[in-house]
Amino acid sequence: MSEPRPVTMRERTRRIAQTELTVVAQDLFLEHGYEETTVDQIAAAAGMSKRTFFRYFPSKDALVIGKYDLFGDRMAEALDQRPADEPVWESLRRVFDITLDYVQDEHQRARNDAMEAIVRSTPQLSAGYLEKMQRIQQLLIGRVANRIGSDESDDGDPRASAIVGAAFACMQAARASWFASDQSVPFDQVLDRAMGALAVQERR
Secondary structure (H helix, E strand, C coil), rough: CCCCCCCCCHHHHHHHHHHHHHHHHHHHHHHHHHCCCCCHHHHHHCCCCCHHHHHHCHHHHHHHHHHHHHHHHHHHHHCCCCCCCCCCCHHHHHHHHHHHHHCCHHHHHHHHHHHHHHHHHHHHHHHHHHHHHHHHHHHHHHHHHHCCCCHHHCCCCCHHHHHHEEEEEEHHHHHHHHHHCCCCCCCHHHHHHHHHHHCCCCCC
C-alpha cells in the first residue's frame, strides 16, 4: 500500500488563499445573491485581480464547490494524523470532530446552511456537490484500506468502503436527529451515540 503524499508548503499556502477567497465570496453571495455576484466583484473584494482569482479557481461555480475539496483534504489529513494502532472506527469518529463547529456554532451553522441552500437551488452546483462528496469518501476509503490491510482493486474487498460509508451514514443520522430535537444534548454526544450503535470491528 502506498503512503499518503505529504502536503507541501506551497500547497498549504495555496489552500489558505483559497479558503480566504471562499470566505470573501460567501459574504458577497449571502449579501447580494449567488447569480448576482460576479467574479470581478469577488476579486475586488479580496484585493486581487481577476487574473489572480483564476489562478485559484477556474470559475465562480468551482469556488463554491471547491470548499468541499478543501474540507475533504482536511478530513484526510486528520485521519493521517491519528495513531496507526487506533481502531479505524474511533479514528473516523475523531476525524468528524472537525465538522462540529458547522453544526454546534450558531454563526457557522447559519452561514453553512445558507450556502447549502444556494448549492441545492443551483443545478450545476448540486451536481458538483455530489461529485465532491464522493471524492471525500474516496479519500478516506483509500486510507482506511491501508489501515486494515485491504485492497479493493485486487480482490473486491468491500470493507473499507463499507466502514467509511457507515461512518458517513452515522454522521447524517446524528445531524438529522439533533436538528429534530430540542438540541439540549451537545451534537458531539449525539454523534457518539450514532457511531456507538455500530461500533465497527475491522478484521485483517
